[in-house]
Amino acid sequence: MDLKHNSRRAFVKQTGVLAGGLIALPTFAGANFFSGADDTIKIALVGCGGRGTGAAMQALLSKQNVKLVAMADAFPDRLASCYKSLTGDEGAERGGVKVDVKSRIDVPEERRFTGFDGYKKAIALADVVLLTTPPGFRPIHFEEAIRQNKHVFMEKPVATDPVGIKKVLDAAVIAKQKKLNVVVGLQRHYQNSYRELYKRKDLIGDITSSQAWWNNNGVWVNKRQYNQTEMEYQMRNWYYFNWLCGDHITEQHIHNIDVINWFKGAYPVRAQGMGGREVRKGKDHGEIFDHHFVEFEYADGSILNSQCRHIPKTMSRVDELLTGTKGKIHCGAAKIVDRSGKVVYQYDKAGENNPYQTEHDELFAAIAKGEYKFSDTENGAYSSMTSILGRMATYSGQVIEWDKALNSGLDLQPKVYDWNALPPLLPNSDGYYPVAVPGVTKYV
Numbered sequence: 001m002d003l004k005h006n007s008r009r010a011f012v013k014q015t016g017v018l019a020g021g022l023i024a025l026p027t028f029a030g031a032n033f034f035s036g037a038d039d040t041i042k043i044a045l046v047g048c049g050g051r052g053t054g055a056a057m058q059a060l061l062s063k064q065n066v067k068l069v070a071m072a073d074a075f076p077d078r079l080a081s082c083y084k085s086l087t088g089d090e091g092a093e094r095g096g097v098k099v100d101v102k103s104r105i106d107v108p109e110e111r112r113f114t115g116f117d118g119y120k121k122a123i124a125l126a127d128v129v130l131l132t133t134p135p136g137f138r139p140i141h142f143e144e145a146i147r148q149n150k151h152v153f154m155e156k157p158v159a160t161d162p163v164g165i166k167k168v169l170d171a172a173v174i175a176k177q178k179k180l181n182v183v184v185g186l187q188r189h190y191q192n193s194y195r196e197l198y199k200r201k202d203l204i205g206d207i208t209s210s211q212a213w214w215n216n217n218g219v220w221v222n223k224r225q226y227n228q229t230e231m232e233y234q235m236r237n238w239y240y241f242n243w244l245c246g247d248h249i250t251e252q253h254i255h256n257i258d259v260i261n262w263f264k265g266a267y268p269v270r271a272q273g274m275g276g277r278e279v280r281k282g283k284d285h286g287e288i289f290d291h292h293f294v295e296f297e298y299a300d301g302s303i304l305n306s307q308c309r310h311i312p313k314t315m316s317r318v319d320e321l322l323t324g325t326k327g328k329i330h331c332g333a334a335k336i337v338d339r340s341g342k343v344v345y346q347y348d349k350a351g352e353n354n355p356y357q358t359e360h361d362e363l364f365a366a367i368a369k370g371e372y373k374f375s376d377t378e379n380g381a382y383s384s385m386t387s388i389l390g391r392m393a394t395y396s397g398q399v400i401e402w403d404k405a406l407n408s409g410l411d412l413q414p415k416v417y418d419w420n421a422l423p424p425l426l427p428n429s430d431g432y433y434p435v436a437v438p439g440v441t442k443y444v
């Protein structure tokens with residue numbers, strides 16, 4: 001069946017038939033892929049923070065006929081500031097042309113949802129959902145979006161623990177059966193320079209080793225406020241708690257690890273490494289490390305040396321380097337050199353795009369044409385898992401096998417999501433949280 005030559009409405013109908021043939025879909029009748037009488041693609045935003053605001057703007061700047069119709073955030077103040085920022089944006093433009101973004105936003109009070117369950121209601125109102133909360137919630141949000149037959153843009157990482165990864169992988173199978181497009185915000189896959197380097201990766205022969213860096217000063221801290229429950233505090237200061245964030249090796253360094261997986265066309269089979277905290281010692285620094293160094297080993301025996309550090313006044317570098325039998329790919333410099341160091345390919349950075357915009361341009365173009373084109377989920381899940389494997393290795397100080405880690409049953413999520421429920425990690429009587437100690441901490 002050639003989807004390309006069918007109208008969008010036919011695609012909707014056809015997708016229902018295809019999906020219905022594969023799995024029981026009690027809710028599919030009347031599914032709202034494109035629920036309006038016109039061709040408007042309705043968007044719901046779940047997680048109205050920094051990235052969510054950016055992703056919503058990029059979706060609204062896409063060339064398709066899109067409308068933001070629903071928003072959900074755990075906190076009313078975060079939702080309100082996102083709404084204000086999106087609707088207050090007079091200057092939004094694309095390619096030098098002003099875009100009337102405001103006319104593409106139709107989110108009255110009754111379609112603004114807060115609390116832990118708001119996502120379900122927002123998802124129900126849309127054709128496409130943007131999932132941009134802290135990553136701990138991604139598995140349940142993604143599962144729900146696919147259950148409700150929605151196309152998805154979701155940020156990386158897609159989970160913070162192996163149980164979450166498995167949930168996402170299970171939902172990915174159903175997303176494929178239903179032909180739902182899924183883009184994951186590992187934006188280097190949508191960046192011109194990386195795409196051009198990838199096309200030419202054979203110039204370096206077989207990749208025998210690689211390096212990846214995310215070294216910089218670190219990120220924000222949201223200090224505890226006197227009137228917060230423990231759950232609210234951890235949700236506001238989410239970067240420092242693994243059930244929400246996964247540690248910075250997972251939350252940020254995933255980008256670089258993912259590039260190596262992509263170019264290798266493989267995921268590691270085991271990892272060992274070291275890490276700790278030198279400067280993250282305050283009460284508001286939760287449990288995460290401030291540095292990790294991991295040796296990831298692939299099935300062919302090649303090693304990825306991965307380092308990430310959040311320590312001010314140290315060397316900054318966010319980059320990837322692949323070494324092969326015939327040369328090297330320097331991703332940051334967008335060039336390929338032979339073994340003598342001679343440049344054999346240099347990408348002209350004048351042609352660089354905004355990959356955050358391209359993610360949405362390509363996703364919405366495919367949806368508008370009725371194409372099933374994007375299934376980023378497995379790669380997003382396996383690259384997230386690679387970073388989790390690295391964390392398990394640095395926390396325990398042991399060699400950890402991929403299969404054992406993935407099947408470990410490690411589940412960091414709270415049993416109950418409620419403002420008065422206790423999160424899984426609690427402070428001691430002095431207000432400090434337990435931190436992993438290599439050699440003592442078990443990887444599960």
Ligand SMILES: NC(=O)c1ccc[n+]([C@@H]2O[C@H](COP(=O)([O-])OP(=O)(O)OC[C@H]3O[C@@H](n4cnc5c(N)ncnc54)[C@H](O)[C@@H]3O)[C@@H](O)[C@H]2O)c1
Pocket residue numbers: 046047048049050051052072073074075078079115116119132133134135137155156157185186187235251
């Ligand atoms: N691809 C990239 O380059 C990139 C850049 C920045 C952030 N991100 C990713 O985007 C995600 C969000 O990061 P951010 O910087 O926007 O964080 P943020 O704190 O600014 O925003 C997160 C928002 O989600 C809300 N939220 C938390 N739990 C929720 C729940 N259960 N239901 C609904 N809303 C909930 C928070 O209140 C907050 O408004 C993270 O996964 C991060 O890794 C990706």
